Amino acid sequence: MNSTATGTSCVEWAVVGSDVGPLLLAATDAGLVGVFFHARERALGKTLEMLSARLGAELVEIPEATVASSRLAEPARQLAGYFAGTLREFDLPLDWSLTSGFNRQVLRELYEAVPYGAVVGYGDLAHRVGQPGGAQAVGAAMGANPLPVVVPCHRVVESGGGLGGFGGGLETKRVLLALEGVLPRPLF
DSSP states (O other): OEEOOSSOOEEEEEEEOOTTSOEEEEEETTEEEEEESOOSHHHHHHHHHHHHHHHTOEEEEOOGGGGGGSTTHHHHHHHHHHHHTOOOSOOOOEEOTTOOHHHHHHHHHHHHHSOTTOOEEHHHHHHHTTOTTOHHHHHHHHHTOSSTTTSOGGGEEOTTSOOOOOTTOHHHHHHHHHHTTSSOOOOO
């Protein structure tokens, strides 16, 4: 189920652990609105400021001990299942209000049409949304993805076989692609 928030008054957020480091999860009444990598002190403050400004909403921190009784419970549970290798497809209400226009179109196509264990080229994704020659614009959309992992921008790669970029860092992209069986797991 997908939706877009209107008139959001409160954003619940929490930091949860994952195989790629701490993730900041944020949700509105409409659904999961953000998944942010590297949720440590320095980056955390900047991310929270951005969320408050872009959503025009009060931010409410949910202590890790009470995440299970908040609107973040299901996103946290499904992300844990994904990292454990037991969940291959997210089934969450999403709040797309942090993205719009071309970026939203590209991210929705990615979310709906590129399954677990598959990859797509930047140019191929541009072609799918009716913008042949728009590979760089697709790259910009991936870099602006507010819902990484759930909206799997790690599955977008260069047509020549290179990994391309990744907002969470290339090592994180490698870990996610290895988890999905696209790349071999590191030996050590």
